[in-house]
Amino acid sequence: FFMTFTVEEGERYRVKDIAVNSSLRHFDASVLNEQITFESGDWYDAEEVTKSIDAMTNALGDLQFAFVNVRPDVKRNRDEQTIDITFVISETSRAFVELIDVRGNVRTLDKVIRREIELVESDPFNRSKLAKSEQNIKNLGYFETVTVTPLQGSAPDKTILDVEVAEQSTGELSIGAGFSTTEGPLADVSLRERNLLGKGQDLLLSGTVAGKRTEFNLAFTEPYFLDRDFSAGFDLFHMTRDFQDESSFNQRRTGGGLRFGYPLSEKWRQVLRYRLDRTEITDVSSSASAFIAGQEGDRITSSVSQRLTYDDRNSIQFPTEGLLSWLDTEFAGIGGDTDYVSGKFGSSYYYPVAEKWIFNLLGEVGGITSTGDDDIVRINDRYFLGGATLRGFESAGIGPRDLVSSDALGGNLFYRATAEMTFPLGLPEEMGIKGHGFTDIGSLWDADDSSGPGIRDENSLRGAAGIGVSWRSPLGPIRVDLSAPYLEEDYDRTEVFRFNFGTRF
Template sequence: MMDHDGVRAGLDTKKLVAAGLTGLRLSLMATTGVLVFSSVTSVAAQTYRFQTFEVQGNTRIETSSVLATLGVTPGQAIEAGQLNDGFQRLQASGLFETVEIVPQGSKLLVIVNEYPTINRISIEGNDRLNDDDLLTVVGSQVRRVYSPRQAEQDAAALSEAYASSGRLSATVQPKIIRRSDNRVDLVFEVAEGRVTEVERLSFVGNRAFSDRRLRRVLETKQAGIFRALVSADTFVADRVALDAQLLRDFYLSRGYADIQVLSATPELSPSRDAYYLTFRVQEGQQFRFGTVTAVSTLPEIDTDKYQSEVRVSPGDIFNPQTIERQIQRLELLATQQGLTFVRVVPQVRRNDADLTLDVDFVIEKGERQFVERIDIEGNATTLDRVIRREFDTVEGDPFNPREIRAAAERIRALGYFSQADVTAREGSGPDQVIVDVDVEEQPTGSLGFGANYSVQNGVGVSVNFSETNFLGRGQTLNVGVDTSSDSGSTRVSFIEPYFLNRDLALSFSAYYSENTDDAFTFDTKSVGFRTGLDFPAGEYSRLGVFYGISQDELDARPGTALSPILLADQGKSITSFVGYTYNFNTIGQGLDPTRGVRLRFGQQFAGVGGDEEFVKTTFLASAQRTVRNDEITLNATLEGGVISTLNDDASRQSNRFFNGPSIIRGFESGGIGPRDLNFSNDSLGGNYFVAARFEAQFPLGFIPDEYGITAATFLDVGSVWGLDDTSLSGPIPVDDDFYLNSAVGVGFLWDTAIGPLRFNFTRAINKRDYDQEQTFDLTIQTRF
């Protein structure tokens, strides 16, 4: 501290009296936070009157600002208490490291030591979280005044960031390093500590579903021997409330109308490195739908028409989502009939004796309100129209709260936003409503580098770029390159999901591929282009139409002899085609999320120019459901295809069907079907194929579900057969008859942090001598 006349902080009061000094000095040391008064009682009551002022030590802060904060007026009488109040205001301003006030007769000397400016900010000791992520929560800024209070708040924010990642024992200490010119380096020293994991995840009160099944519902996972591969096993307090809601939704969707999640209790272990999380539930009974009716007192409502639109049958398991879907259906019918402000209100009656719930859908007049406007905020990249098109409501339409909620769900389902809140508030009048949309964007593009492996094709690499919100327009762009030792392909695709501002998806795609597999005596190359339109045909269905053109080339390798059937295919051929596809899918989105069906039918008509003329028809029917309290997933699929050539032409190898894992497992690609045994056992493909696949997936009892490891057993049966002309074959005739191949197997599915893996072990049951069996297959798709 500088040497000035007056009373010094820290001097003994007896020395002050002995010196006969009548002045008063107040000193604050901000680094210690201790204010020291040095005076006697008689001095404390003294009144001062200052005519002049002098401020020392200020370089950035104006003298007028210092005096204004002090609040002393020239010539005005001021008591020591008031002078102390001004002193307190100066030190509370956060601008000065030390403040000293020295009365010198009619002159007041104010000595300040300004806080330094921040030269740089760094974080040391962090390993699990990088600097870029941590610095986003730091409020201190380079070239701004250093504030100890802000530095402490920053340290608390950094500690909270570590707590959110599961490291509750992490500590952060702010420190400064003095530099020249009153500058400092602000350093946050981090001791990360260990991850605080969820060591045990248990449930109390559950009878209908096991702990294992309920754990699969939650976002939080239980730690175990593979904890390094599971990021969700760290404890995050904010995730507990979400888990409780997920648990409640799970029970409600399965008919447990009285479900209550009574508590979710996390207990920290004494070592502070693990949590024991317990959910206490009260399940109640499972209810089913009883009588379901549509009623109304409005004369313009024909209840019979509305009753016919109800898609709930007595005995169905009660599900709130089913009720919501029926309300949407009935309100849509009212809109189609030109009725406005009609609301459907469900009234539920309990029948505890037979555990059913009767539902009356009451159709009534709602409040007359209109949408004044839709305000969108937070979208820096995404265009407003991309968000607006998810609303079926526009400005001036009747306000329908249910439709607004449905639009909010569609906006969240886009995947463009980490957060999307849609709220309604009163507009310019009581009959006007303003809809506010507040979104927070998230990255929608990805650059993936992959590695894949299969027993037949060996090791391959892939590079893929994907952007699902291209230029903020909601468009999808994909570019990919895949290579292996015997094949390679390049593809690019583009989708405009709202062509002409309608629910009409316009798509373009192009590809190039080649195959030089030594298993064949020939090489193939293909290049093609395809464009199409896709639009909804129903609640769960879509219809698509397309046009495509491709050039396919087949060349015999030097020194090899092709099968006479393939000789006709040698060289280049152009195929120009149009077609359509119909898809119907309720798996995971129908009235019962535990079961569903998927249907696909398509036809391709070649002959719109080009060299080939044929009709290719394919179909698929699949059904899925869960049993044993959703522990086991059953799936059955029937698939087939037919190529019908025109004008007595023979089908070409590039257009015929070949076996692959998508047809039946247990055999190599092209390992079943017609084959010319006279010429290197070449696979010829067939004009027909049919396959039936049955699979059951189930958890492994000795491995926790949170590690993403499940098992599967499967049975595949199928056949590839039929050629147009086999008369050109050699001494051994080509067998193109129908033969039902079959194989059984077990599989292990592992959803790892580096990508999904599947191990299949198969054994052929029915096979011909020349069919090529594949007893093991490993598929890996890694993205990093």
């Protein structure tokens, strides 16, 4: 048989008056006005009302009001076709966490799971913290499924949190292949265990061989050093880079480092690092710039650095909303024979303009200065812009340049910005194909001594605009960009087509 549902759309109503009425003692309800996601004069939208209720409930939880109920009281005026909405806040019966029961973790230690739960026994029960705890456990990536269910405890005011997980493999052996405009063909192999011995420790051994780069890394991270929310780890690396096309030299780096990270709050995090490495500038071309020829040889760098980040994005891998900001500073000169101070600040903001239309605005500035006697920043420590950092231009395509040798000299000061819109192409979402429209602007300058013959060093603005298509294919992410500069200098190296493809098996 067939069932037919006939839906008749009624008249649309606009929101007229909005109010918040609270029965909570010693509480000013006006502080919740900023949690309301709509305004007087907007069309009534039940989904926005629900979002406002969730935002108010979370805000009240942050203000230590754990036992509250937010209910919308809607009054309709048919003559004016308007709606008055009053959010009524009242207290509910109190409940406390009696027990947290973790089940299904055959390999992972209990404490690895429990430290991600934002509630402990005897805490007031809080649903927003419950949902956040479940997401924290999922973010570990150790489990196939995670379910956190509140159950009735031994008394009406007591709740048991039932945490059920299903283990999944956390060891990864991957072999990769790909191609990029910058590095040419590439292949990599990595062996990684993200939950070493069930303790949540991360061990990585990787190697990459590309047309212009070879790199080997060993990294270890303990996310909860001394059973505190304090990460600690070390890195060992060896890499070679071919900069012949850009600056007529090759580079070899070997070294290691220590790192420590800790949260300042839910969204702020600080990472401290120490790095010691040996850098060699080799195979300098006989036609290279005199500045680069003078850089040939090896030097030791001993540095300390820090990174301060703010992150409220809704996803780390595929963000659609939120802000990521970072502040990097580094001081080199604790021993070794390299001396400089550098700093970078940047932000990347994501905003959903419409369903599946995501706008991203990124900006970054940076500078480096020598603190040594020679007052010169080495070529391998300078900034370079172009390629992935400034589309429409080749890698190291802008900035100070020796016109005689055509070598890019790098710069000590830079800024860049990107505005990009990601949008659907009308294809099924499961295909993972998206379109992009973007514009990149930036500048790079200050090559220390730029007074030599044939040296061009200008801080003029460069810019390019373009379109692109990305595909999350079964073989790995693929992206193609077409761009054209609209602001450039005559000595810049431009690039119209950019292609990146990579895969892991």
